[in-house]
Amino acid sequence: MADKEDPKKGKRSKGTSKEVCGYPLSIFFIVVNEFCERFSYYGMRAVLVLYFKYFLRWDDDLATSIYHTFVALCYLTPILGAIVADSWLGKFKTIIYLSIVYAIGQVAMAVSAIHDITDTDRDGTPDNMTFHVVLSMVGLLLIALGTGGIKPCVAAFGGDQFGDHQEKQRRTFFSVFYLCINGGSLLSTIITPILRAQNCGIYSKQKCYSLAFGVPAALMMVALVVFILGSGMYYKAKPQGNIMLDVCKCIGFAIKNRYRHRGNQYPKRKHWMDWAEEKYEKLLIAQIKMVLKVLFLYIPLPMFWTLFDQKGSRWTLQATTMNGDFGLLVIQPDQMQTVNPILILTLVPVMDSLIYPLIKKCGLNFTPLKRMTVGMILAALAFVCAAVVQLQIDKTLPVFPSASQVQLKLLNMGNKTVTVQLQDNEPAILAPAQVSDEYFVFDTDQITVLATAGSTTVHRGISFTKGKRQKLLLPLDLNKEWVQIDDLNSKPEEGNNAIRFVNGKNAEVNVSSAVANFGIIQPFHYSNYSLIKNGKVTFNLQSGSESCEYSRDFGFGSSFTFLIPNNLTFGQNCQEEITSAEDIKPNSVHMALQIPQYFFITAGEVMFSVTGLEFSYSQAPSNMKAVLQAGWLFTVAIGNFIVLIVAELAKLPKQWAEYVLFASLLVAVCIIFSIMAYFYTYIDPAEIEAQFKKVDDDDEDDKSKQQKAEIEMVKRDSVSSSEDDEKSK
Ligand SMILES: N[C@@H](CC(=O)O)C(=O)NCC(=O)O
Numbered sequence: 001m002a003d004k005e006d007p008k009k010g011k012r013s014k015g016t017s018k019e020v021c022g023y024p025l026s027i028f029f030i031v032v033n034e035f036c037e038r039f040s041y042y043g044m045r046a047v048l049v050l051y052f053k054y055f056l057r058w059d060d061d062l063a064t065s066i067y068h069t070f071v072a073l074c075y076l077t078p079i080l081g082a083i084v085a086d087s088w089l090g091k092f093k094t095i096i097y098l099s100i101v102y103a104i105g106q107v108a109m110a111v112s113a114i115h116d117i118t119d120t121d122r123d124g125t126p127d128n129m130t131f132h133v134v135l136s137m138v139g140l141l142l143i144a145l146g147t148g149g150i151k152p153c154v155a156a157f158g159g160d161q162f163g164d165h166q167e168k169q170r171r172t173f174f175s176v177f178y179l180c181i182n183g184g185s186l187l188s189t190i191i192t193p194i195l196r197a198q199n200c201g202i203y204s205k206q207k208c209y210s211l212a213f214g215v216p217a218a219l220m221m222v223a224l225v226v227f228i229l230g231s232g233m234y235y236k237a238k239p240q241g242n243i244m245l246d247v248c249k250c251i252g253f254a255i256k257n258r259y260r261h262r263g264n265q266y267p268k269r270k271h272w273m274d275w276a277e278e279k280y281e282k283l284l285i286a287q288i289k290m291v292l293k294v295l296f297l298y299i300p301l302p303m304f305w306t307l308f309d310q311k312g313s314r315w316t317l318q319a320t321t322m323n324g325d326f327g328l329l330v331i332q333p334d335q336m337q338t339v340n341p342i343l344i345l346t347l348v349p350v351m352d353s354l355i356y357p358l359i360k361k362c363g364l365n366f367t368p369l370k371r372m373t374v375g376m377i378l379a380a381l382a383f384v385c386a387a388v389v390q391l392q393i394d395k396t397l398p399v400f401p402s403a404s405q406v407q408l409k410l411l412n413m414g415n416k417t418v419t420v421q422l423q424d425n426e427p428a429i430l431a432p433a434q435v436s437d438e439y440f441v442f443d444t445d446q447i448t449v450l451a452t453a454g455s456t457t458v459h460r461g462i463s464f465t466k467g468k469r470q471k472l473l474l475p476l477d478l479n480k481e482w483v484q485i486d487d488l489n490s491k492p493e494e495g496n497n498a499i500r501f502v503n504g505k506n507a508e509v510n511v512s513s514a515v516a517n518f519g520i521i522q523p524f525h526y527s528n529y530s531l532i533k534n535g536k537v538t539f540n541l542q543s544g545s546e547s548c549e550y551s552r553d554f555g556f557g558s559s560f561t562f563l564i565p566n567n568l569t570f571g572q573n574c575q576e577e578i579t580s581a582e583d584i585k586p587n588s589v590h591m592a593l594q595i596p597q598y599f600f601i602t603a604g605e606v607m608f609s610v611t612g613l614e615f616s617y618s619q620a621p622s623n624m625k626a627v628l629q630a631g632w633l634f635t636v637a638i639g640n641f642i643v644l645i646v647a648e649l650a651k652l653p654k655q656w657a658e659y660v661l662f663a664s665l666l667v668a669v670c671i672i673f674s675i676m677a678y679f680y681t682y683i684d685p686a687e688i689e690a691q692f693k694k695v696d697d698d699d700e701d702d703k704s705k706q707q708k709a710e711i712e713m714v715k716r717d718s719v720s721s722s723e724d725d726e727k728s729k
Pocket of ligand 1: 038042181182185186340341344605
């Protein structure tokens with residue numbers, strides 16, 4: 001379709017789109033489509049690792065591995081999308097078809113997260129986990145195909161809508177496009193974690209992952225509808241054949257031809273790509289040389305993405321062990337990822353309008369490759385910060401028993417002081433209703449206990465299961481049964497607090513609260529654990545006609561055992577009379593401590609990613625900009641595979657050590673990159689292409705001159721031969 005021209009207004013944008021303030025109206029649909037699509041993608045991605053961990057019950061390592069495999073796939077499929085669009089369907093149809101695939105994938109994810117589908121015994125947990133795993137994996141595959149496939153098409157399709165005279169508007173469009181990406185990502189990363197934290201279900205209420213995936217699915221459908229609505233206004237360039245295929249064929253021919261002429265008798269050529277000259281145009285060969293130069297520089301880049309993309313996996317898991325109470329609002333671990341788009345929206349304008357001009361004023365030549373090097377160093381710094389935060393968290397985490405150990409706490413349910421000697425330990429003295437502060441640790445599953453209360457002394461042998469944490473409940477009468485109860489052996493998940501009550505009274509006690517019901521607890525018995533969110537909770541204790549209230553503030557990730565003492569009076573003093581055992585301390589390291597690492601990684605992203613995209617675009621020949629974009633996205637895919645390989649090979653027992661390892665690897669790669677960058681010479685592809693075109697034109701001129709001369713000669717020959725004929729006659 002040719003550009004439309006209005007004789008009065010001059011050139012108009014391509015397609016049938018009207019213009020608003022000099023911009024084709026059609027780009028409005030493309031920008032809204034991108035906003036909704038990125039909302040869908042980042043919203044789903046924000047809760048993905050927690051869905052793996054808490055819904056599918058995978059461990060941290062498996063959850064991280066599958067997460068990065070998925071992200072890697074999302075960045076491998078752009079090559080496929082570019083090939084389909086360029087050589088077969090065109091960008092418009094490719095976007096439509098792959099968006100449908102994408103939306104089906106999102107719906108599959110939402111359905112896979114409905115626990116009621118297989119919860120036949122209605123206990124709140126899925127009974128056929130295979131169904132949920134298979135459906136979610138199919139969903140993720142479709143999403144990876146859809147999101148990656150349309151990625152190289154949408155921005156380029158937007159760019160296509162502008163005429164050659166709208167260079168300035170096209171640049172503004174790309175900036176707005178990038179802001180839309182981060183606007184969509186910001187909004188969805190706030191919203192989907194909130195939806196995930198809700199309870200929903202038919203038979204039982206569970207965390208609402210289905211809604212957290214359902215809303216992104218709906219947004220993807222909106223994205224598709226908005227894109228289709230603009231259909232009549234778009235400029236739809238016809239597929240122009242696959243340049244990627246041409247590039248591959250030309251490279252293949254150069255290699256084959258070089259191999260065929262490998263003997264000393266053949267003169268050397270300046271560049272190995274020159275061996276394609278026999279079959280391919282010089283211009284194409286020169287363009288491929290430019291692309292290869294940039295692709296060679298890409299080799300160290302995946303390491304940046306290896307670190308960058310861990311904010312959605314390792315960093316989110318790190319946040320689950322932290323305190324998200326920001327006073328006015330409580331932040332979910334997965335919501336911390338919003339810090340990245342927030343910082344992008346502020347840092348990009350600050351860098352462009354303040355920092356870079358300031359550096360230029362200081363007379364420094366801050367070239368794109370130097371910026372990218374600094375970006376890498378900033379990302380490494382971010383991981384050093386993450387390691388420091390991890391060390392702080394580790395200090396506050398409980399030490400759970402190893403597989404060969406047993407940990408034991410004592411709880412005196414009686415109203416006399418008890419002296420207890422465990423094996424050869426120092427005797428512990430427990431006042432009435434007191435719990436020992438720390439766990440006793442044993443490397444055996446059999447211990448002897450000597451307990452004395454008043455004139456009663458009892459000597460018993462107790463057996464344990466190794467690897468467990470337990471509490472030994474010492475009864476009012478030591479001669480009666482000693483109850484052993486299991487304590488939690490890991491931090492309660494998702495920042496919840498695990499609470500239970502032990503009834504030391506000689507009568508039944510009913511314990512309830514607005515958030516959890518512990519039911520009737522038999523004398524000298526205990527309730528199950530209930531999971532409670534952070535905040536203040538008031539428990540109501542009732543025994544016969546007597547009752548009292550006990551209130552308590554909870555943080556994140558703690559576990560408490562509350563003891564109702566034998567002599568509880570149910571009077572005013574109930575608040576003071578209940579004894580509490582803090583079995584697992586609440587998360588005390590604040591999530592705000594993750595902000596420095598987010599700041600460094602985002603500053604790194606602005607310097608590395610935004611500059612890198614611009615660099616790739618500026619150094620690519622006119623017809624191979626998409627090839628380099630696909631190459632750039634491919635580095636993201638490789639980066640995500642490296643996470644899997646390094647994490648699998650290193651298998652470091654301490655998370656902080658893994659962070660330091662990644663930071664060190666990036667610094668090493670950064671040194672290699674800076675050496676490569678030092679030897680890189682910037683080019684102007686348009687100028688080089690123009691030279692080749694001029695040579696071609698000159699050749700063309702020479703050819704036509706030669707042709708004319710030949711015709712003249714033929715004419716002259718024929719004239720002279722006819723003259724000869726005449727003469728001979
Ligand atoms: N800063 C990211 C968005 C995010 O991680 O929230 C970004 O701009 N990514 C580029 C994209 O195309 O998604």
